[in-house]
Amino acid sequence: MGLTVISFILGTTAELIKIAPVYHGIAERGVRPKIWFTAQHVDEVADALADLNLPEPDVWLVPKDQARNLESPAQVPGWGAQVLRTAWSRRHELRAALAEDGRPPLVLVHGDTFTTPYGSLIGKRILKARVGHIEAGQRSGSIMSPLPEELNRKLTAKIADLHFAPTELEVGNLRHARGVVVNTEANTAIDAMRLAINQPLDVPDLPEKFGLATLHRFELLSRPDKYREALEILREQSREMPILYMAGAPEREKIRSLGLDHLFDDRFIVRPKMRYLKFLPLVARAEYVVTDSGGLAAECYYLGLPCAVHRERTETPQHLGETVVLTEMRADKLQDFLATYPNRRGESWMDKYHPADIVVNSLAQLGYC
Structure with a gap:
């Protein structure tokens, strides 16, 4: 009898990054996992696949020639309808791909994007497979913050059969969930980081010392007063030390529409978003990070x-402390962090955790690889 086929249903570059160590761990066990892609992100996918040594997706749930980056909530209904329509029309082919032996097939999803509940629904209802959720159980405690991520997680928890939770906190959040809950001890991001952290740093005109900022979530960009306030605070701080603001197309468009271009100069420097294996060495060189x-x-x-x-709330309160601070989107808390960051550096946990190994070993114990 052959091994059960495992498929990942993914849609963003961040999901590709965080499942790459799991994908490779499963492949080392003799199983060739499949990637079925919903195309939430398109522009950087080829580069991410190459950087992470992942293959081209086996199936595009939005046809590749029609796929476009999902950049606003208004696009979600049409995109979701296309994903479900493709999955339904190809259901016999996808079921056959998962049915190479007599054991229940498995679909794995990740995190809290729109693809997470959609992939779970496709796996369970359309493909009649078991569903595993990696990075499960994170909760902020408010369905509205962050929106839609909190809702995506809660919906997925209702569907999934296997829940891979990053810490005991998330295990506790899943105490009423049906199925198997596994504590992976950390987020699989730490395994992905090991792939990237020592890559060469190729950034022209990089200041000797700098702060780093990424502010991109709908929760913030949909509130012009809060977005403007944060950028103005960063602008003021950049007079003391340069700040690189890594901005994607939606953020750059928001800056233009709000007339905030004047905030940026040779001290508060706006740069395009970078590929993960290029970006993480930059993070490691920064003096501090401001992000949502x-x-x-x-x-x-x-x-x-x-x-x-x-942000107003976080789904990972266990990370908060001296090193990582939640501002609650308040100006005074952001300013306090910027005044005190030199005293906040903590110890590195890079060598302590190996969550992808726990996921793969658990799947092996359950007979999936």
């Missing part, structure tokens, strides 16, 4: 790098 990305906040925690999480 939960993933980047976790990476700063593992590195011991001072980080301000500019």
Whole structure:
């Protein structure tokens, strides 16, 4: 009897990054996992696949010639309908791909993007597979913050059969979930970081010392007063030390529409977003980070790098402390962090945790690889 086929349903470059160590761990066990891609992100996918030594997706759930970056909530209904329509129309082919032996097939999803509940729903209802959720159980405690991530997680928890939770806190959040809950001890981001952290740093005109900022979430960009306030604070701080603001297309468009271009100069420097294997060595060189990305906040925690999480709530409170600070989107808390960051550097956890190994070993014990 052959081994069960495992498919990842993914849609973003961040998901590709965080499942890469799991994918390779499964492949080392003799199983060739499949990647079925929903195309939330498109522009950087080829580069991410090459950097992470991952193959081209086996299936595009939005046809590749029609795929475009999902950049606003208004695009979600049409995109979601296309994903479900493709999965339904190709259901016999996808079921056959998962049915190479008599054991229940498995679909794995990751995190809290729109793809997470959609992939879970496709796996369970359309493909009749078991569903495993990696990075499960994170909760902020408010369905509205962050929106839609908190809702995506809670919906996925109702569907999944296997829950891979980063710490005991998330295990506790899943105490009422059905199925198997596994504590992976950390986020698989730490394994992905090991792939990237020592890559060469190729950034022209990089200041000797600098702060780093990424502010991109809908929760912030949809509130012009808060977005403007944060940028103005960073602009003021950049008079003391240069700050690199890594901005994607939606942020640059928001800056233009709000008339905030004048805030940027040779001290408060706006740069395009970078590929992960290029970006993480830059993070490691920064003096501090200001972000609204939960993933980047976790990476700063593992590195011991001072980080301000500019959000009202976080789904990973276990990372908070002296090194990682939640600003609650308040100006005074952000300013306090910027005044005190030199004293906030913590210890690195890079050599302590290996969550991808725990995921793969658990799947092996359950007979999947």
